[in-house]
Amino acid sequence: MGTIGARSTIGVLSRETGVNVETIRYYERIGLLPEPARTEGGHRLYNEDQLRRLVFIRRGRELGFSLEDLKTLIDLVDGGYTCGEVRDITLAHLDDIRRKIVDLRRLEKTLKTTAAQCAGGIIPECPVIDTLFKPFCEK
């Protein structure tokens, strides 16, 4: 054990995980990924462990976790974590997402009703512009 298993270059890792090469290097730079082994010439070589970690990060990003959240989660995983700790981070993030949804829905409604008033022709008056200029209406 130790050096068993195929070691892949950054390009292969990129293809396998769907994470951009530049992004992988960026993750390493900010300390989210550990420094990999190198060839004699200095090219990066990754093992299965690092692949799994990168997939973890990619999944986390897909779920909208910030890199800082993911760093915390990884540290927890490395240092021995409890389900409660992880759940706290997840629920906080869930709150965040729900707040964003509410905001966007309000926004959608306002824009929809405003745009619906548009004649849409070549008339040089527009309810959208009016709304943006209107002094202190809409609560």
Place this chain on the structure above:
Amino acid sequence: MGTIGARSTIGVLSRETGVNVETIRYYERIGLLPEPARTEGGHRLYNEDQLRRLVFIRRGRELGFSLEDLKTLIDLVDGGYTCGEVRDITLAHLDDIRRKIVDLRRLEKTLKTTAAQCAGGIIPECPVIDTLFKPFCEK
């Protein structure tokens, strides 16, 4: 006409519009706000016109328009616009918002079901971590 009306400093404008002083200067730097008059000592002095324009920008931001969208809208307003032009920008933006809502809702659902499986105690196993590590499940 011309120089009639109270001219306010950047601090007053900031309080009146709710836009940060630094942000106002930033808008000027990127060409979104015109350069205002100055006192002899070099302090900025704003008139009603500039106040209205800043309120326009703030409203637009609240509605989620990008600064670039707003620049386009302002140029249209300045240069003579048609309702159709403005509606196009608005509808494109509305599409954008709707896509974001769909994404966030999917995210919310996934996180909710995952977090719901958490025992939440001091148990060192966690469904959230499992999900993030799980190889290639969830479609």
Place this chain on the structure above:
DNA sequence: TCTAGAACCTGTAGTGACTACAGATTCAAG
């Protein structure tokens, strides 16, 4: 074995929409 070119390297700068300083100057009130 040589060579072409793909892949990789480091380091820096750009994105969007601000925010946060440092260090200097100006203004308004007492």
Place this chain on the structure above:
DNA sequence: CTTGAATCTGTAGTCACTACAGGTTCTAGA
């Protein structure tokens, strides 16, 4: 006339990347 609040310019930091420039290494084919 003095104090201190407000303002000035210019630069750097934020987040999560992306996009170079200019150089080196690796690999496959001749």
